[in-house]
Amino acid sequence: MDLTLSPAEEAFRDELRSWLEANNPGREPAGDEAAFEFRKDWQRQLNDAGWAGVSWPKEYGGRGATLVEQAIFNEEVVRARTPSVANVLALAMGGPTVIAHGTEEQRKRFLPPILSADEIWCQGFSEPGAGSDLASLKTRAVRDGDEWVVTGQKVWTTFAHHAKWCMLVARTDPDAPKHKGLTYFLMDMEQDAVQVRPLRQITGESEFNELFMEEARIPHENIVGNEGEGWAVAITTLMHERATLAFGLQVSVQIALRELLETAHETRGLNGGVATEDPVIRQRLAQLMIESEVLRLNAYRGLSAIMRTGVPGPEGSLGKWHWSEVNQSLAELAMEIAGPRAMLSEDSWSYRFLRSRANSIEGGTTEILKNIVAERVLGLPRMR
Amino acid sequence: MNFGFTDDQQAIKRTAREFLDARYPLATVRTLAEDERGFTDEQWAELVELGWPGVIVPEERDGLGLGAVELVVIAEEMGYALAPSPWFSTTCAALLLCAAGSDAQLERWLAPLARGEVRGTVAVWDENSGPAPDHSEVETSADGTLTCVKIAVPDAASADFLVVSGADGRHWVVERSAEGVSIEPEEAIDPTRKLFRVVLSAAPADPLEFAPEAVARAYATIVTLLAAENVGAGQRAMEMAVEYAKDRTQFDRPIGAYQAVSHRCAQMLLEVEGSRSLCYWAGWALAHEPETGPRAASMAKAYAGDAGFRVAASALQVHGGIGFTYEHDLHFFLKRAHANAHAFGDSRWHRDRVADLAGV
Numbered sequence: 001m002d003l004t005l006s007p008a009e010e011a012f013r014d015e016l017r018s019w020l021e022a023n024n025p026g027r028e029p030a031g032d033e034a035a036f037e038f039r040k041d042w043q044r045q046l047n048d049a050g051w052a053g054v055s056w057p058k059e060y061g062g063r064g065a066t067l068v069e070q071a072i073f074n075e076e077v078v079r080a081r082t083p084s085v086a087n088v089l090a091l092a093m094g095g096p097t098v099i100a101h102g103t104e105e106q107r108k109r110f111l112p113p114i115l116s117a118d119e120i121w122c123q124g125f126s127e128p129g130a131g132s133d134l135a136s137l138k139t140r141a142v143r144d145g146d147e148w149v150v151t152g153q154k155v156w157t158t159f160a161h162h163a164k165w166c167m168l169v170a171r172t173d174p175d176a177p178k179h180k181g182l183t184y185f186l187m188d189m190e191q192d193a194v195q196v197r198p199l200r201q202i203t204g205e206s207e208f209n210e211l212f213m214e215e216a217r218i219p220h221e222n223i224v225g226n227e228g229e230g231w232a233v234a235i236t237t238l239m240h241e242r243a244t245l246a247f248g249l250q251v252s253v254q255i256a257l258r259e260l261l262e263t264a265h266e267t268r269g270l271n272g273g274v275a276t277e278d279p280v281i282r283q284r285l286a287q288l289m290i291e292s293e294v295l296r297l298n299a300y301r302g303l304s305a306i307m308r309t310g311v312p313g314p315e316g317s318l319g320k321w322h323w324s325e326v327n328q329s330l331a332e333l334a335m336e337i338a339g340p341r342a343m344l345s346e347d348s349w350s351y352r353f354l355r356s357r358a359n360s361i362e363g364g365t366t367e368i369l370k371n372i373v374a375e376r377v378l379g380l381p382r383m384r
Numbered sequence: 385m386n387f388g389f390t391d392d393q394q395a396i397k398r399t400a401r402e403f404l405d406a407r408y409p410l411a412t413v414r415t416l417a418e419d420e421r422g423f424t425d426e427q428w429a430e431l432v433e434l435g436w437p438g439v440i441v442p443e444e445r446d447g448l449g450l451g452a453v454e455l456v457v458i459a460e461e462m463g464y465a466l467a468p469s470p471w472f473s474t475t476c477a478a479l480l481l482c483a484a485g486s487d488a489q490l491e492r493w494l495a496p497l498a499r500g501e502v503r504g505t506v507a508v509w510d511e512n513s514g515p516a517p518d519h520s521e522v523e524t525s526a527d528g529t530l531t532c533v534k535i536a537v538p539d540a541a542s543a544d545f546l547v548v549s550g551a552d553g554r555h556w557v558v559e560r561s562a563e564g565v566s567i568e569p570e571e572a573i574d575p576t577r578k579l580f581r582v583v584l585s586a587a588p589a590d591p592l593e594f595a596p597e598a599v600a601r602a603y604a605t606i607v608t609l610l611a612a613e614n615v616g617a618g619q620r621a622m623e624m625a626v627e628y629a630k631d632r633t634q635f636d637r638p639i640g641a642y643q644a645v646s647h648r649c650a651q652m653l654l655e656v657e658g659s660r661s662l663c664y665w666a667g668w669a670l671a672h673e674p675e676t677g678p679r680a681a682s683m684a685k686a687y688a689g690d691a692g693f694r695v696a697a698s699a700l701q702v703h704g705g706i707g708f709t710y711e712h713d714l715h716f717f718l719k720r721a722h723a724n725a726h727a728f729g730d731s732r733w734h735r736d737r738v739a740d741l742a743g744v
Contacts, residue, residue, distance in 0.1 A: 001393065001453055001668050002386050009385060068385050261744060276744045279736075285744055286735035290662070290683045297387070297661035304387040318654050367643070373653055374646035378626050381641040 003300070005072070012069050013076060019049060020080040028083045032206075036162055039086035043117040046085065052115040056095060060111040067303055074247035078255065089159060090114040090121035093237045094167050101184075101225040101233050110165070110186065122163035124154040124187070124211055125234060132368045134169075135178045135231060139213065141170035141185065143220075148172070150187065150216040156362070160196045160209035163189045167237060168218075169230045182230035186222040193217065203354045238364070246302070246319040250295040253323065256330055256352070257288055263349075264337050275337045284333050291326045295319065317377060321369040324359035331356040387664070389457070397457045403434065404465035410713045416468040417575035417716065421542055423469050428500070437474050438498025440482060440605075445490055447478075447498035452605050456667035459609040460660075463616025466716055468576040470503050470539040472613075476606050477504025480547045480555055483598035489557060489590065493545055502544035506606075507534035507558075507582050508728070517603070517729040522550040529564065529586040530556055536727075540567050540580035548589065553596040556589035563587065574723040576716055601670065603728065604681035608666040610724040611684040614692025615659045617724075621717045622652040625699035632704075645702055652695045659688035679741045686734035692721030 005013060023045060028038045046052045047061075055070035056062025065073070085091060095114050098106055113119035130137035139152025150170055157166070166187040173181035187194070193216035198206035225233040261276070264285065269275035276282060298319055331353040335342040338349060345351075360366040374380040389397065407430065416422050431437065439455055441447020448454075455475065462471065474497060481494045481504070496502045510521045511533055523531040530548060540546060546558045546565075558565060564587035572579040592599075626649050629640030639645045666680035696718035700707040707714050725731060 001389055001664065002672075003665065003668050004672075005385055261742075264744075276739075282739045282744055283732065283735050286686070286738040286742075289738055289742060290687050290735070291658075293665075293680075293683055294658040294661055294687065297665050298657065300385065301387045301661055301664075304385075307386075308388055318657060322654060322658070367647070370647040370650040371643070373650040374640070374643075377653060378646075378649055380626060380629060380646045380649060381638045383641045383643060383646070 005068075009068055009072060012065070013072050016051070016073060016076050017080070019051070020076060020082060023049070024080055024082050026083075036086060039083055040117045042083045043085040043087060047115045047117070052085070053091065053095065053111075056099065056111070056115075060099065060107055061115045067307060071247045071299070071303055075251045078248050078251035081255070086117045086162070087114055087120050089123050089167075090119075090165075093123065094121045094165070097167070097184075097233060097237045098224060100236050105221070106186075106224065113164075119164040120159055120162045121165045121167060122157045122160045122189070122209075122211075123237070124157055124160075124166045124168040125237075126156045127153060128155050132365050134234070135182065137169060137171065137182070139168070139170045140174070141172050141183060141218070143172075146220050148183075148185065148218045148220065148223075150185070150193075150213045150218060152213055154211040154213075155199070155208075157196075157209045157211045158207055160189070160211050161198065165189065166194075166211070167224075169234050172227055172230075176228065179231045180228060182234070183227050184224045184230035184233035185218045186224060187213075187216060187218050188222075191216055202357065203351055246295075246299045246323070249319075249323050249327075250292065250299055253292045253295060253326055253330065256327075257285075257292055260288075260330065260334050260337070260349075261285065263334070267337050268339070269337075281333075281337065284329075288326065288330055288333065291322070291329075295323055295326060298322070317369065317373050320363060321360075321366050321373075324356075324366060327359050328356045387661075389453075393453060393457055396454055397461065399434070400458050400461035401464070403430075404461055404467050408465045408467040410466075410716075413466050413468060413576060413716060414713070420569060420578070422539070422576070422578040423542075427469065428503075431469065431471055432500025436471055437500050437503070438478070440475065441478055441494055441498040442482075445495040445498055447494075451667075451671035452608065453664070453667040453671055455605065455609055456612045456663055459612035460616040460619075460663070463613030463618075463720070464620050466576055466617060466620070466720055468578075470505070470542055472577070472609065473505035473538040473543060474503045475609065476506040476538075477543070477545070477547050479602040479605050480506060480592065480599065481557075483602040484555060484592035484595040485557075486593055489592065493557060503539070503542060504545045504547060505537060505539050505543040507537040507540070507546045507548045509535050509537075511535055515726075515730045515733045517733070518549075518553070520549050520551045522548065524550070524589075525586060528589060528591075530558065530584045530589040531586055532584050534582040534584075536570060536572070536579045537567075537582045538580075539578055540582050541569065541578070546582065547592070548584070553599050554594060555592040555599065557592065558584065558587050558589045572723070574716075574719040576720055577723065601674065601677060604666075604678045605670050607685040607728045607734070608663060608670065608681045610727055611659065611666070611681075611688035612663045614688040614721050614724050615656060615663050617717045617721045618652070618656045618659060618688075618692045618695040621696040621699040621714060621721075622649065622656055624714055624717075625649055625652065625702040628703055639702070648698050648702060652698055655691035655695050659684070659691045662687050679738060682729075682734040682737045682741070685729065686731040686738065689725035689731045689734070693718070693725050696721045 028035045050063050053062035054065045054073045058064040127137045141148040141150045168185045168187040171181050172183040193214050195212040197210045199208045200206050264275040267275045269278035334349040335353050435448045438447030439450050443449040513519045548556045564585040566583040568581045570579045570581050629645050632639050662684035666684040669680040670677040
């Protein structure tokens with residue numbers, strides 16, 4: 001057991017840190033369009049310096065770094081409070097899926113513009129009638145010569161209004177069992193048959209969209225993996241989502257907790273003292289420190305298990321579920337510390353408080369994650 | 385960066401699991417739970433054979449010279465087996481001696497302890513102690529005697545010496561057979577660890593050196609061991625619950641197919657794995673990153689203290705009525721996890737310490 005970085009890992013971190021210090025463009029401007037352009041510029045800057053596809057193979061424009069180095073990268077960018085990158089879904093999920101399941105032509109065609117942010121990606125999985133039961137999705141794709149014709153509706157498609165490509169899972173064989181009849185496509189968003197409508201969420205903004213397809217066209221060569229094997233390909237995408245985001249998420253919790261501590265030191269608590277002198281608040285702050293440490297340690301344990309055995313350990317399935325609980329408790333505590341100001345929608349805490357309600361739903365509901373743990377890790381019988 | 389055990393540590397874990405599986409089946413645990421002493425000389429001799437009393441003792445004092453990670457590995461397996469044994473109390477005494485023993489004390493007590501010739505324990509709590517483990521009411525005299533009442537002292541009757549804590553981090557070695565030492569068994573909730581009331585009436589006492597930082601590190605290791613026991617006990621209770629949920633049928637299906645049950649089991653895994661990560665980290669930090677050690681230890685103790693009990697309680701709920709019977713073995717794990725949560729500072733005390741150390 002050695003929880004320190006090796007000299008090579010330390011050198012990687014130091015190089016990255018000084019690069020981030022010198023190049024961090026700071027806070028993004030207000031307004032959706034301006035902010036998105038800003039994120040694109042930032043991603044290009046990262047890519048020019050070879051920091052966009054950190055663990056991607058060198059032959060496709062990546063850095064070829066180890067998993068530990070990818071984890072260090074994810075931690076350091078959050079720590080440095082850099083802006084988000086524009087093409088986050090393609091970098092975290094779409095690209096790795098094409099690397100794992102795509103043809104050589106697809107890798108050459110799709111990977112470079114992901115890194116350069118020239119082509120933004122979105123994810124068309126969920127549907128109004130297919131949330132947790134994703135495999136029951138109804139969007140249909142029908143073969144027409146060298147093309148597929150797609151009709152249906154998707155929902156919760158982040159960045160759809162900026163996207164050139166959509167990772168689309170559609171039903172290509174309605175007669176097959178529900179997991180078997182699916183195919184994974186890359187759909188061009190720039191066609192009239194695809195309509196995007198923003199969804200306003202409880203925070204007031206619109207991160208997500210609804211997607212309507214009315215006989216949209218996809219060339220046959222844009223299938224990733226094989227026809228009818230879309231479920232397995234989609235699972236790869238979701239595994240990447242859970243594995244690689246864990247590091248950034250746990251660091252963002254640590255940073256938020258540090259900020260909450262600062263706030264608590266300056267806020268009045270019970271009996272006229274500051275909030276940090278309130279024993280109940282102290283207990284809850286300490287519990288959050290402990291839980292956020294668990295998030296960090298589990299992320300590293302999971303990584304060590306992958307490096308040793310090639311597969312994530314049991315703690316891998318726990319990370320996203322646990323993170324959503326910790327992040328929600330953190331935001332709830334922030335509201336308690338805020339006192340009557342908790343009624344006002346005036347700062348980043350009130351935003352964080354509302355936004356955190358989605359954490360236990362997005363990317364797999366807590367209930368589905370518990371099912372996965374119960375069935376695949378503990379071996380309990382399936383309910384269905 | 386590698387969050388896994390070395391080959392040697394894995395070998396210790398494997399040996400411990402196999403040995404404890406073979407020698408401490410639950411029928412044996414039950415027999416020892418009902419026995420006043422709680423272990424036999426043969427059982428102790430086997431642990432001595434493995435070198436376990438002296439895991440942390442330096443090689444020049446006849447120990448194995450290993451570190452906190454190896455202790456954590458053994459403690460986790462001891463918790464998993466729930467093996468009744470004076471190993472924990474003796475290890476506590478060894479840790480405090482290593483921290484603050486004089487040369488003469490190390491020669492007199494530590495080396496024989498490592499060779500398995502003597503056993504020790506720690507006497508920490510007064511009748512008036514609240515949740516804080518550092519509270520102490522001990523009267524000292526000019527001629528070097530101690531007068532006090534200590535409660536819930538583990539394995540005191542079978543120990544050869546006691547390390548007794550006083551105010552301000554001072555400690556003394558008291559021989560069990562000395563004049564003025566009286567020891568009475570207490571009714572312990574957890575019958576797999578024997579607790580005693582120790583009354584010292586002007587008992588001769590040999591002070592340890594005053595080394596508050598080293599002593600604080602020793603206590604940090606002790607609480608990490610209790611946390612590790614709770615990882616093992618929680619793991620075992622979870623395994624029992626999962627097995628039962630697969631076998632037990634109600635309304636024509638295994639109860640584990642109901643989410644009210646299966647999600648409970650998933651929650652157990654979350655808490656056991658979280659406890660495990662914190663314990664391994666604390667063990668590593670105590671051995672390799674001393675500035676982080678105390679914080680990590682308190683985090684592990686607070687989290688695993690709560691989690692161990694919650695997991696065992698949840699496992700009892702999964703078992704339904706059968707889990708409430710004395711005949712079922714589950715309650716032993718519940719009781720150990722509960723007792724560990726309240727020993728050497730409860731979760732509340734350790735969370736407060738975490739807040740202190742973080743400058744809250």
